[in-house]
Amino acid sequence: MSLNKMDLSAAVKKQLNYKMKVYVGMISSLVIVQVIGIFFSVVSPLQGYSTMDYVEIEYMNYNTLNIITLTSLWALIHAIIMTTKNEWENAFPFVGNTLSNHLANMIFLVGASIVAGIVTILASFTVRVYLYYFTDELFFMSPGFVLNGGDLLAGTVTVILHFLLLCAIGYFLGTVTRLHRLLPVLLPIVVIGLLITINYINHDWMMNTVEFYYGETSMAVFLMKIVVTAGILFACSIAISSRTEVRK
Amino acid sequence: MKVIECRDLTKRMIGRNALNQLSFTLEGDKITGLIGRNGAGKTTLMKILAGYWHETSGKVEVFSERPFQNLNVSVNAIYVDDQMKFSHTLTLEDILKEAARFYPNWDTVLAERLFDYFSFHPKEKHDYLSKGKKSTFNMIIGLASRCKLTMFDEPTTGMDASVRKDFYRALLKDYLAHPRTILLSSHHLEEMEDLLEEIILIDEGQVVLHESMDELKEYALGITGRAEILEPLLADEEVIYETRVGDYSTYAAVKSDSPVIQKAKQHGMATGPVPPNDLCIYLTAKQKGGIDDVFK
Numbered sequence: 446m447s448l449n450k451m452d453l454s455a456a457v458k459k460q461l462n463y464k465m466k467v468y469v470g471m472i473s474s475l476v477i478v479q480v481i482g483i484f485f486s487v488v489s490p491l492q493g494y495s496t497m498d499y500v501e502i503e504y505m506n507y508n509t510l511n512i513i514t515l516t517s518l519w520a521l522i523h524a525i526i527m528t529t530k531n532e533w534e535n536a537f538p539f540v541g542n543t544l545s546n547h548l549a550n551m552i553f554l555v556g557a558s559i560v561a562g563i564v565t566i567l568a569s570f571t572v573r574v575y576l577y578y579f580t581d582e583l584f585f586m587s588p589g590f591v592l593n594g595g596d597l598l599a600g601t602v603t604v605i606l607h608f609l610l611l612c613a614i615g616y617f618l619g620t621v622t623r624l625h626r627l628l629p630v631l632l633p634i635v636v637i638g639l640l641i642t643i644n645y646i647n648h649d650w651m652m653n654t655v656e657f658y659y660g661e662t663s664m665a666v667f668l669m670k671i672v673v674t675a676g677i678l679f680a681c682s683i684a685i686s687s688r689t690e691v692r693k
Numbered sequence: 694m695k696v697i698e699c700r701d702l703t704k705r706m707i708g709r710n711a712l713n714q715l716s717f718t719l720e721g722d723k724i725t726g727l728i729g730r731n732g733a734g735k736t737t738l739m740k741i742l743a744g745y746w747h748e749t750s751g752k753v754e755v756f757s758e759r760p761f762q763n764l765n766v767s768v769n770a771i772y773v774d775d776q777m778k779f780s781h782t783l784t785l786e787d788i789l790k791e792a793a794r795f796y797p798n799w800d801t802v803l804a805e806r807l808f809d810y811f812s813f814h815p816k817e818k819h820d821y822l823s824k825g826k827k828s829t830f831n832m833i834i835g836l837a838s839r840c841k842l843t844m845f846d847e848p849t850t851g852m853d854a855s856v857r858k859d860f861y862r863a864l865l866k867d868y869l870a871h872p873r874t875i876l877l878s879s880h881h882l883e884e885m886e887d888l889l890e891e892i893i894l895i896d897e898g899q900v901v902l903h904e905s906m907d908e909l910k911e912y913a914l915g916i917t918g919r920a921e922i923l924e925p926l927l928a929d930e931e932v933i934y935e936t937r938v939g940d941y942s943t944y945a946a947v948k949s950d951s952p953v954i955q956k957a958k959q960h961g962m963a964t965g966p967v968p969p970n971d972l973c974i975y976l977t978a979k980q981k982g983g984i985d986d987v988f989k
Binding site for chain 1: 747765
């Protein structure tokens with residue numbers, strides 16, 4: 446019997462294929478999250494009331510922010526779950542090492558973000574179609590209601606990148622928690638505490654951070670910022686777990 | 694070609710050395726038994742060889758490469774134990790299909806025939822299998838993967854007597870058809886005696902004995918004789934094991950080249966071979982006396 450060779454790219458390819466079978470549940474949960482998001486968007490519009498002289502206006506403002514928020518949570522939580530010890534071991538394939546397993550997970554998350562982004566945009570159309578046909582009241586189309594091709598593309602890419610960033614954050618935090626068994630409890634406390642403290646000391650700092658990413662008007666720069674940030678988070682995840690032993 | 698080479702291999706676990714300057718070399722295609730008491734370091738050694746754990750110090754090489762996180766070692770070595778985990782989304786059928794994609798030497802026909810023989814259902818989930826069934830299923834993966842280095846850690850855990858027999862037989866048949874290095878760890882040496890060509894006895898993280906099975910069978914001799922005659926003979930000699938049998942007799946195990954044997958024979962005492970299983974227990978006994986002494 447001769448010895449077989451396995452290089453990193455071959456291992457990652459095989460593992461990615463494996464992950465797609467193992468994490469099939471992630472897609473079904475995405476569908477459920479989207480349905481819930483659509484439901485909330487339709488039943489709970491932002492309601493308002495204003496009067497001007499003899500005119501009274503009662504309005505309902507529908508938006509699809511619900512869908513994006515819920516899907517963001519979905520991305521964050523799934524990325525964290527992927528790094529938990531149990532899931533890591535269950536999904537650790539027959540042949541591989543920590544690096545190849547990380548890379549397969551990350552490529553999978555990129556793919557999942559793309560799917561989630563496209564599905565989210567499509568779900569927003571579902572909401573639009575529903576409102577267009579099924580609301581009885583006077584119907585005003587806000588500027589974003591009808592999208593042209595360019596908007597659609599920009600919107601899709603933005604949402605995809607947004608999910609990718611959350612996946613990277615979740616994956617990084619999840620990997621950090623595996624360094625010590627107290628961290629799953631401590632880390633959320635530390636992170637939330639830190640955010641509150643930073644907000645207390647310097648209120649602008651957090652706003653500036655959000656602004657840095659989401660206030661960006663140039664698509665190319667936004668793409669760069671997210672990709673570089675996600676890349677750094679993923680690289681840190683790989684670096685801090687390179688000495689981790691599997692199957693304790 | 695050297696399959697495994699360990700030199701002064703040490704693995705520090707919390708508070709103690711699970712492996713303590715362990716050295717041995719394994720060459721050629723053989724079935725080797727890794728024998729030792731609970732906590733002797735068998736599992737630790739195998740997990741290091743499989744590349745799951747890293748060594749603390751010393752040198753360890755599998756196929757002349759350091760195994761930790763090594764893809765070439767990962768594809769050529771498989772480690773099978775009862776802790777093997779698979780994703781709960783996969784059925785048994787899926788697991789076999791996935792394993793086939795990962796291992797280049799995978800034998801689909803063998804896997805399917807064993808799968809049918811042990812009457813598994815393709816849609817069953819690994820999590821819900823009983824202990825013995827799990828071990829049996831893991832064994833199928835271990836055999837069908839045909840890895841150059843195949844390691845079974847306590848493979849028969851939970852298996853009933855008939856499945857255990859089938860397992861040993863399947864292992865031997867497959868080994869004869871496709872020779873490779875097989876490392877088997879077990880407490881049941883007596884069951885595997887006919888299967889093993891070599892044994893490595895480890896205790897407290899060190900190799901106590903690395904012998905071929907034939908040599909092991911002749912390694913020691915047991916002497917039974919009247920206590921008042923035999924015990925003085927043993928006094929100044931190296932004795933592996935000594936115990937009182939009844940009130941007047943003593944049983945002792947000594948190395949087969951020990952001068953005691955000649956003297957004992959002159960006294961007309963009976964000598965006989967020491968079964969390998971007993972020998973391993975004697976060699977790794979923690980202290981004089983047994984469990985009875987705890988209750989004294």
